[in-house]
Amino acid sequence: MHMGHWFMDDDILEGLVKLFVFIVIVSAIFGRAAGFIIFIVIAMWFGHLIKHLLKDVSKSRRYKRRYPKTVPPVPPVPKEDMKDLLRKSVIIEVPPKVHAGEEIPLRIGFRNLLRGTINVEIDLGDLSRHLDLSSTRVYFRAVRPGEYVSQTVTAVPRGRGRVSAKVVVRSGMVSAKVKVRTEIIERPKIEPKTPVPAPVPVPAGNRQDSTGGTPRTPLEELFARYRKVEPIGEGGFARVYRAEKHDGSVVALKVPLSLTEEGGKTFLREVRNWSLLSHPNIVELYDYNIFPLPYLEMEYCETSLAKLEKPLSPEKAARIIFDVAEGLKYAHSKGVIHRDLKPSNILLKNGRAKVSDWGLSKLLKESRTTHTVSFTPLYAAPEQISSRFGGTDERTDVWQIGAVLYELLTGRPPFEGEDFVEVASKITLEEPVPPGQLNPDAKPLEPVVMKCLAKNKEERYQSVEELQRDLAEFLGKNYRENLSKSVSINDLSRSAYYAGELFLLYLKLNDLVNALKYADDLAHYARGGVREELLSLREQLRLRLENGLDVPEELVEKAEIIIHKIKLGFEGV
Template identity: 50%
Template sequence: MRRVYLTAIEKTPGITVLPELAKATKADPLKSKEKRSDMFEGDTEPRFERLRRCREGKYSRSIIFLIALVCVVQAVSGFEVIKEELKPDSSVLQPGQEVNAHYVISGKMVSTDQNNRFGEKLEFSTGLQKPTWDFNIRSGNYPRSILTREGAYQTLFGYEMGSTGDFQLEVQLRGTVSTTSFGKLEVVKIEHFRDKFVEDEYRMTRDVMISSQVMGILSVQQKNLQNLKADIDAKASQGVDVSAAQTKYNAASQALTSAAFENPSQVAEYITIAAKNMDEAKSLLDKAWAEKEVSNAAATIESLDGMITYFVENRSMGTDPQVVAIMTKRESAVQYYSLAKSSLSAGKHSLAHSKAVESINIANEALTDANALKERGSGWFNISGNPLYASVGIIVALVLPAGYYIRSRRNGRNTKHGWFKTQGAQPPDSPSSPLPSSIPHPVTPKGLPPEMTDRYTTSEYLGKGGFARVFKVQKPDGSWAALKIPISLDAATGKSFIAELQNWTSLIHENIVRINDYNIMPFPYFELELCDGTLATLERPIPPDHAAWLLFNVCEGLKYAHARGILHRDLKPQNIMLRDGVPKISDWGLSKVMTQSRTTTTSGGFTAYYAAPEQIANRAKDPRTDIWQLGVILYELVTGTLPFTGESMVEIGMAIATKTPERPGVVHPDAQPLDAIILKCLEKDPEQRYQSVAELQKDLAAYLKMNYAGSLKESVQANNLQRSAYYCGDLILISMKIGDLVAAYKYAADLARYSAGETKVQAAELAAQIKMRVEIGAQELPDELIRKAEVIVHQIRVR
């Protein structure tokens, strides 16, 4: 047995077997008493130490054995595309164009159980219209079968592939690019499933453009090239070294010249080359411009140093207040210079240029003062008339750089700017920054911190929460975002910020606010997608069907987070943003990663009105804590009031722990259809609540489907097909998201009947794809198919 697993380990990539282990495994000295006595002969090591090392050896072998088994299992998983061909062979396709794709795939099949459809399979999909597939299956060197199929989604099960072991599959795909396609097209996607999990996948995509669009883009790029040329010429006239940018410009010009004589399929490739070279040329030009200004700043400061040396050494004016003022300005100029140089090193060319210009302006102002002082001449020592003035000048001289400058000269330190090091400022040739390493506190409650002002062109204060302030900001590219920064930098705020950093950045979902960027330097911040408002800004009460639709989508985002082991723990209307009417969960500062027991008892902040009983009592929290908070939100949306109130934290906590909330339908009659759902969320015993967000979502879906189905029937009777299509779209999405494939197919087929034009074609394709999933017994739909449905429904709503 030892030799069997050792062989597996030795042949497993990435695992090295120690020679001592191999030797001990091939000839184990513990197999006989005779060998055992040989091994211990002359051994003076204590017996308990030998036993301990033997036990450790066994454990190490066991661990390596387990690793080897995992590697062996993984070795037989997946597949490899060993050949791929696409005709036409171009990175850009045109609408209506016929496409032929050829692939050769090799791999291994472990399971061929015909009764287990989820055991092992290969799934194929394409974005081409009217696709036809030819599958030539080989086992070993012998052809097994040739299958011909039609449709966008195809599946080959293990039993169709033949015997277990190595296989080779040749796939021929033929189809047509949709006449309405534009942007990215997925030519083919291949997924290898085992036990419902994707082991491996392969994708091929192409861009789709029509001729007029390609020519339009070419025209825009030619205009961009002209602007770039004008910019290069302008910078060259200012003495900027533009040679590197000019080289890139020439390459871009050559690419666009070639594009003008090619067909649309080839034009896009040349445009891509040209755009890349123009971007690089702009970056190189900005860098050269910044380098020129940084060099000018250094030269200006050096000129200023000459004037200061003249006053201090030649005229002994180190104590003159006017000279001291010039020195102070010089120090400011050096600080801006240092910022410019560090920004240049970091590749922030625009910032480096602006800081260098500020350095030059301050240094020139100091030079102007110095020249004026030099011209006055006779007033150099005229401070004796005011003893207080003279005394202040003498005291200042003891602590300002001039004294240190003179002393450094006497001590033989001939560094030109050495005296400024004592002051804390950096000389022009110093690579380090004069800024302190500690992070400063925000200075104004409603102003953007100075450290962030260079990142944005416009900012507007929106408000603040428990830990952070939020600004609406415009980025240099013209887009808008929300900026979240801490109110203060104490320990509690730091912990909250780190919690959000760890949890929020890992959550990417349509119903969770997206983080664009984040960092702790130069100031802690989150840059978020900008939303229109929150649930708290809605005029309440709102219609129950709208409230249920909002909560249904919030459940989508929360279900995604729970599946990744993350609880929110502070859900409230203010933390659920709205963008184009779509709800998105925000503010994950109190979120918690669930442990293996799926619960957490960590105490922490929460919003009292929305807190669950287990939060009040500091008991174990789990996904049902978030479900309670959803119940409070839904109660408030449909009634306009909170289920639990009080004059203090204690009163609110007692109400949550002991009182039964009034039925929503009693508070507001329109809320009655949601009574059962809301009150089940608000059960004080977590065991009596919904046990998962998916359960709550199904009940919300049942209510919505009943409501929308009634509206659909009325619109059909009124022959209002546009309204019928609207309700069908909502019913499709609800059914798809809860995994009701049969209902999703029914409503997709209905949508195809109630629609016209391209929407009718897309709805029919969607219905066919869902039907195929129903026929093979699938339990859920792929995300890309749901996204496709969302696009269709969005088009209907816009109309």
């Protein structure tokens, strides 16, 4: 209390008057000596009180004089900025499509992006208009800066159709709204209880075996076309079999696990988009049909990136990703983006990388949807999780290539977590640990990986061809060094190998100047008819360079065949 105000207080003045009257009365009754003693005691107490008040005021003034500039108050976060941070902090896992009447878990996650510890309330009231929720409010208490918390709410969808709701997140006096979208669809009438595909009606004449005995299931009908069939894997939508045909050739069969409405759409989309693609770095689709049941017959590959022991050497990882990008470059030129690239979808055949599983692929001319029906969250791009990053396009594949390259170099995905919400939170809010910190050998490719994994699409490679150029710079440097060493020790076999690799590398980049240079080097190691083939190809490439024409895919394939012959030491055509 300020001293001036203290002496002006009416209650204090009234108390002093009463005290004076009390002393006069005591003096009249007990004599002046008693009154004087009481007066002295009260005066000492009053003086002691004033002394402490003056001391507090003096200390307050000294404090203000000493610390006016060196300890300024922490400026509060502007309200609009705090709203934006609250909005970005919330992640709600709602499937793009849900079945009416079927209970589902909704995972509500929050990562505190503010500078202080806060209490958070998440209001799901608007969402409850369409879903019966176990709780319409979620509370997180004392969430520290950077801390991640989550809670699960059960929900039962009602009605049918598209749902757009606003979830409100509050902290103190500030609130923000987060849009949540889903679609409520009819529950499938057929729910197979085993992974064996559900029966599909087929003509009665085709339902019996060759002896006219017990009718066969559609799956048995399909298997009867092959000499030997064995299961080799199972994914989210289908089971894959290795099948040996009667002519001795081996193929892979992909059979949907069920015939739900959504599974049927996925199957048809995969057939439509995959049938547009024919490239050495894309698994070839041989045949497909819906009878005796939906299936795909495709090229058989021995293994996938998921089964490789990791980490790989940077050169091997870069070579694999360069080939993957080569296949995607072709797909993008046909207007198809993959959107579900992961190690298990990149197969290997005789060491060549081939992209498979186009079930979530999309034609670029289609509407720019953000969310897919299903995708692998460990390799999902930010735009597949949150609409604030825009829609999916070619750069979505660039992100996923970067995530796969990260795992090849480090042995782990760039983001990990216990559930979808935690992984999604990290993908949209955090930066990955630089791969060079996990594996020092990966340092040369670290800039490439981190550019692929930029959250803003404009900061990534704008095409897989841009990515290939940086990978080619790394690979080309290694190949040239090895070629120089091989030539110096007169190792003809290794010299031919690296000259061939450099020739192909620049040919795939459409860099005909450098491609022709290494074609000349390669000619030193070719003999007989193979040399004539190479010189003929070289002449075709020279004419294309002079006329400003790009290299067609058939010439690249021809070059690969010639190089393969040279490496094996063939002389005849």
